Amino acid sequence: SDTLRAHAEARGKFIGTAVATSQLANESTYRTIAASEFSQITAENAMKWDATEPSQNQFNFSGADQVVAFAEANDQQVHGHTLVWHSQTPSWVQNLGADAMRSAMQNHIARVVGRYASNPVLKSWDVVNEVFEENGSLRNSFWYQRLGESYIADAFRAARAADPDARLCINDYNVEGVNAKSTAMYNLVRSLRAQNVPVDCVGLQSHLAIQYGFPNVQENMQRFADLGVEVRVTxxxxxxxxPRNTTKDTTQATYYSNVVKACVAVSRCSGVTIWGFTDRYSWVPDTFPGEGAALIYDENYGEKPSYTAVHDAL
Ligand code: XIL
Structure with missing residues (x-):
């Protein structure tokens, strides 16, 4: 039928959405759209460290398993998000010394990736998330402070060991266009691969805003593709x-269209995941006061111009 996922499949791309476990459990309209329109899902929070290992070696996969079960039931893929991040990571991790922190990271990756390694619906992971500052330096996170830059290579090696078939990604924001941060990412990916560190994929988060202009996404995607890595919009x-108005909705639709068209144009771009689908549930108003209306369905699940833009670009 005439769904986003049918159009994406015809292009050989995935179209994904982030999903929240409470809405998956409680809202049939949410479930229906998530299942019918999207071929891939990402857990909005359920696979993060604070959810999966809230205290050391006490793993909780209830939310993660719920997301995987939904994908299995609806013939979808799951993109694993995320293993090593400075945010939504318990303080017990942040307070460890260097050797213990490295071991905890390796154990976490082994257990979380290992749980789904034999499951064909989950074949990609954001191994490290948001490791750069805006100027292209490595972020001065607790990971970096304690372990230096070696934690990044160690995380990829641990993930490869836990699932040799999964595509392993480095993911970040404000790296959609060519700029200092995306160039630092490009240089790191090239250097890691030259050292045989298993980096397969680059994730461009793509949290865009109409007031900041549209980045040169396709040019940037192409330079990563030319390194031989998969690119995805995550x-x-x-x-x-x-509030929304017609002018802003039209501009927003153009942004959505241009991102999807860039991915369609770059053969190593595997697909586009939207960070949710309905304005009823979006992280934006909570994080950026005064901003919102960022998704492709309105608060009552009506399709917006941005929905049509994605549909027609696929
Ligand atoms: C956000 C979720 O959407 C929120 O529900 C949560 O409170 C905070 O995290 N970059 C990422 C995502 O990699 O994990 C973030 O998700 C949004 C920014």
Missing amino acids: ELDVRMQT
């Missing part, structure tokens, strides 16, 4: 200052 949303 967390697309396009926020605006609220």
Whole structure:
């Protein structure tokens, strides 16, 4: 039928959405759209460290398993998000000394990736998330402070060992266009691969805003593709200052269209995931006061111009 996922499949791409476990459990309209329109899902929070290992070696896969079960039931893929991040990571991790922190990271990756390694629906992971500062330096996170840059290579090696078949990604925001941060990412990926560190994929989060202009996404995707890595758009949303109006909706639709068209144009771009689908549930208003309306369905599950833009670009 005439769904986003049918169009994406015809292009050989995935179209994904982030999903929240409470809405998956409680809302049939949410479930229906998530299942019918999207071929891939990402857990919005359920696979993060604070959810999966809230205290040391006490793993909780209830939310993660719920997301995987939904994908299995609906013939979808799951993109694993995320293993090593400075945010949503318990303080017990942050307070470890260097050797213990490295071991905890390796154990976490072995257990979380290992749980799904034999499951054909989950074949990609964001191994490290948001490791750069805006100027292209490595982020001065607790990981970096304790372990230096070696934690990045160690994380990829641990993930490869836990699932030799999964595509392993480095993921970040404000790396959609060519700029200092994306160039640092490009240089790191090239250097890691030259050292045989298993980096397969680059994730461009793509949290865009209409007031900041549209980045040169296709040119940037192409330079990563030319390194031989897979590229994916992992967390697309396009926020605006609220309230919506027709002019802003039209601009937003153009942004969505241009991101999807860039991915269609770059053969190593495997697909586009939107960070949710309905404005009823989006991280944007909580994180950027005064901004919102960033997704492709309105708060009542009505299709917006941005929905049509994605549909027609696929
Ligand atoms: C956000 C979720 O959407 C929120 O529900 C949560 O409170 C905070 O995290 N970059 C990422 C995502 O990699 O994991 C973030 O998700 C959004 C920014």
